[in-house]
Amino acid sequence: MRAVLRRLVPRSLLLRNLLGVVAGLVVVVLVLETTSPFRNSQFATMSYYAIAAAGLTVLTGLNGQISLGHGALMAVGAYTTALLLQGGSVPFPLAMLAAAVVTALVGVVVGAAAARLHGPYLAGATLALAVGVPGLAIYFDGLLGGEQGLSVRSPRPPGWFADAHYFLTAGELGGAKYLAYIGWITLLVVVLLLANLMAGRYGRVWRAVRDDEVAAELAGMRLGGLRILAFVVSAACAGLAGAVLAMVVRLAAPSGFTIVLSLSLLTAVVVGGLGSIPGALLGSALLVFLPPAVTNLGTGAGLTGVQAAQLAPFVYGVVLVVVMLLAPGGVMGLLRRLWRRGINQGGST
Amino acid sequence: MTLPEASETRFPSARSDPAPLFAADGVTVRFGGLTALDDVSLAARPHEVHGVIGPNGAGKTTFFNVCCGFVRPDTGTLWWRGEPLPGLRPAQLAGMGIARTLQGLGLFAGLTVAENVMVGADRFRRTGFASALFALPRAGADERRLRERADAAMREVGVEDVAARHPGSLPYPVRKRVALARALAADPELLLLDEPASGLGAGEMAELGELVRGLTARMTVILVDHHMDLVMSVCDRITVLDFGRVVAEGAPAQVRDDPAVIDAYLGEEARHG
Numbered sequence A: 001m002r003a004v005l006r007r008l009v010p011r012s013l014l015l016r017n018l019l020g021v022v023a024g025l026v027v028v029v030l031v032l033e034t035t036s037p038f039r040n041s042q043f044a045t046m047s048y049y050a051i052a053a054a055g056l057t058v059l060t061g062l063n064g065q066i067s068l069g070h071g072a073l074m075a076v077g078a079y080t081t082a083l084l085l086q087g088g089s090v091p092f093p094l095a096m097l098a099a100a101v102v103t104a105l106v107g108v109v110v111g112a113a114a115a116r117l118h119g120p121y122l123a124g125a126t127l128a129l130a131v132g133v134p135g136l137a138i139y140f141d142g143l144l145g146g147e148q149g150l151s152v153r154s155p156r157p158p159g160w161f162a163d164a165h166y167f168l169t170a171g172e173l174g175g176a177k178y179l180a181y182i183g184w185i186t187l188l189v190v191v192l193l194l195a196n197l198m199a200g201r202y203g204r205v206w207r208a209v210r211d212d213e214v215a216a217e218l219a220g221m222r223l224g225g226l227r228i229l230a231f232v233v234s235a236a237c238a239g240l241a242g243a244v245l246a247m248v249v250r251l252a253a254p255s256g257f258t259i260v261l262s263l264s265l266l267t268a269v270v271v272g273g274l275g276s277i278p279g280a281l282l283g284s285a286l287l288v289f290l291p292p293a294v295t296n297l298g299t300g301a302g303l304t305g306v307q308a309a310q311l312a313p314f315v316y317g318v319v320l321v322v323v324m325l326l327a328p329g330g331v332m333g334l335l336r337r338l339w340r341r342g343i344n345q346g347g348s349t
Numbered sequence B: 001m002t003l004p005e006a007s008e009t010r011f012p013s014a015r016s017d018p019a020p021l022f023a024a025d026g027v028t029v030r031f032g033g034l035t036a037l038d039d040v041s042l043a044a045r046p047h048e049v050h051g052v053i054g055p056n057g058a059g060k061t062t063f064f065n066v067c068c069g070f071v072r073p074d075t076g077t078l079w080w081r082g083e084p085l086p087g088l089r090p091a092q093l094a095g096m097g098i099a100r101t102l103q104g105l106g107l108f109a110g111l112t113v114a115e116n117v118m119v120g121a122d123r124f125r126r127t128g129f130a131s132a133l134f135a136l137p138r139a140g141a142d143e144r145r146l147r148e149r150a151d152a153a154m155r156e157v158g159v160e161d162v163a164a165r166h167p168g169s170l171p172y173p174v175r176k177r178v179a180l181a182r183a184l185a186a187d188p189e190l191l192l193l194d195e196p197a198s199g200l201g202a203g204e205m206a207e208l209g210e211l212v213r214g215l216t217a218r219m220t221v222i223l224v225d226h227h228m229d230l231v232m233s234v235c236d237r238i239t240v241l242d243f244g245r246v247v248a249e250g251a252p253a254q255v256r257d258d259p260a261v262i263d264a265y266l267g268e269e270a271r272h273g
């Protein structure tokens, strides 16, 4: 049975990953077309969390570097996008690309500093980034709009896209849905590229450097270079996430990039399972869908609106603690364990 | 135990005294007030096994750390193929063909055995980041090439059956072999083995001895170990360290009867009470 399945899977890594992405795209279309505009906008939110979390799980899970500053890197991407879209002459894909490149360049600098730091020092340095960068927006308020931030012209669907959409679904293409498509297509591209990296040489040597520096160096690994590279890849993802965020919320403002954002990303990655891209997606979904669900449950159980709203962070904290205690490998680690147990019990079948 | 005079005749090239592949000349290393290595010189000739022995704390591992670029000597020079080696970084030395196993295991716990060994073969990759990012066919070909090298190394030490396992799930002697396979996958010209026999049973040790002897067809080996049977039967030459100083050097038979060596080891017994 397994042998048959294996023969159906293409041997080339790229084809295999592309197949996964195409399947993902089908699911995305189905989900976005069958859900309400409100859900569409929730999925758009999830997409930028997931893009950033996927990049972060590579950095923290595969390379063992913690970052409390990814929210700040998202800010770099968001402001870059906001500035470029201001004039109305730059097409948004170009602005997104620029956001990724600019944030990657910031990642080189931060990564070079981070490569020399370990554990609490690295956490402290990236925390400083998270706290400091939003301050820059206030300092340069002429360019970056101070507390109010910059409003962002969200892209409107071009005619051909709306036509194609109508042709395929016979449905209306709302603004929220279009942004959700942009976010999810970006996410699928990011996941494809990260999956390529993880399955190949870089995934292997990043994990080697994480597990044993001395042995990795003896095997010829350049520790600094590999660490910086992991940071840059992760920063580019954060930049793209920031770009999507800016377009979805139509605003790049300091209040959107507080330390809470950085911590949320980290919890998403930990809850989902460090180093796992499906885990990062799962964690991001939880981040977006759990709080409203809990609030609904709360009001349903007779709590006042304020009480119910306070319940959400509490439940989120409880989920985090429970996962850390019961499933240190995160949700994906737990699923893998159950899957393996299932196979063992299944015996020879 | 058979006397290893046979090794002289098995390798006739050794008699003609060829230029050393690798040499240390007057290496001194101080850690604060402690002199870990004191004017140590050693020449490893091509296709020989050069033993380095000495009591605990004699400076053997420190000597390897100097050879691999982890510790900069305060004075002294390293030579590679008759040229002085400038102070290179560990990764650069690895790229030149110097591989080493660690006194501990130093395996990557989160990698499978095959992946561990592929990391050892990494210096043979030909493609870079962009190929990996877009999973281009040449990146795939590169991976297959590394995997083939890893397979060969795993077969050589007999761990191909556990290629898909993680090191943590394997018995200690098997992990030792994996560590050796990782070093061999680099196809080194100089292989530094730091206590490869620790934790092995008698049978496994004999196998290891044969394996190391067989490696000399392709490479030069410097071997540190506390098991005298192994060292005496495998090495062509031996350097004896005590308190960071070379106290004896020569063929195994010579070294074994050297009073200074007996002193060093008797001294150790006295130190341990």
Ligand SMILES: Nc1ncnc2c1ncn2[C@@H]1O[C@H](COP(=O)(O)OP(=O)(O)OP(=O)(O)O)[C@@H](O)[C@H]1O
Binding pocket: B031, B034, B036, B054, B055, B056, B057, B058, B059, B060, B061, B062, B063, B103
């Ligand atoms: N990085 C370091 N800093 C300070 N002292 C060190 C360092 N590395 C080694 N030493 C000291 O140098 C001396 C030589 O140590 P080394 O590890 O080289 O001995 P060894 O011959 O390998 O011993 P063993 O047989 O126990 O492995 C010891 O006294 C050790 O404590």
Ligand SMILES: [Mg+2]
Binding pocket: B060, B061, B062, B103, B194
């Ligand atoms: Mg030692």
